[in-house]
Amino acid sequence: MKHTLSVLVEDESGALSRIAGLFARRGFNIDSLAVGLAEAPGRSRLTMVVDGDDHTLQQMTKQLDKLVNVLQVLDLSTIPAVERELMLLKVSAPPQKRSAIFDLVQVFRAKVVDVADEALTLEVVGDPGKLVALEKLLAPYGILEIARTGKVALERASGVNTEMLKVSPSLGRLPT
Template sequence: MIMTRHTISVLVNNQPGVLQRVAGLFGRRGFNIESITVGESEEQGLSRMVIVTIGDDKTLEQVTKQLYKLIDVINVVNLSSHPMVARELALIKINAKPERRPEVLGIVETFRAAVVDIGPDTLIVQVVGDSDKIDAMVELLKPYGIRKLTRTGATAMIRGSID
């Protein structure tokens, strides 16, 4: 049984309780959700969930079939079976006394990130990219002292003209 990372797009009616039912289905199947993002879609009244999970292909197939049985689920697409673009956003608050800021700003520039807040002894850095990019930046900032870290989870779509 080969466990792989799957990114799934689920188009749903924008109704109370849909997120809970979808997440519950994953839990009952023994799938851990690594990240889930939900927001409006291109169609009014519909939301898109992008779920990142790890599991084998057979279990993913069963989860997909079960998702379609939920009344508010319109469409399910395994994005990771196609070339796709995936991005996360992270906000990282780090210790940064004025004398250490030039070093930190060098890292920020290298990652094409941005400083979005400056405090007397801290900086908040915003970085957008794939999970590996964010993980790499976090590792480089650890020696400065990360005070808080928050990540959005992935959002993704298929490249090119395929919907």
């Protein structure tokens, strides 16, 4: 199972290396990693996506908590969270196909950030599923390059689980 971990650390040289080393020594791959400054000076937040069962992840969380620079570890997979990712995508776009690509861009609320004679560079922000969907729809046009940030996530302050709010066309709200 994929788990999204939010790790708050003291912003010191080597903190990221120690965390990555902890996972590497135990043979775990980090599927996605995003790091940036946090809400308080001198702190950074790492958002990691890792694969493992609940028991293994619990052990890794305990090991992370023992590291000197780690202030908090939160498994966002088990609680309501807001998740976003940024993707830049360069797609082949000869003039005769551009209008179809522009239509897709609008549906996904993506932005065209660069235009060339035979290519468009797009910026799209959203949950990872949205990015994968756009990528699949643009694949027939010819994807030239992709760069993704990795997932960033925060616990929902409202506590509302948006998965429970998705609507089924035939049933109205899905049963809980």
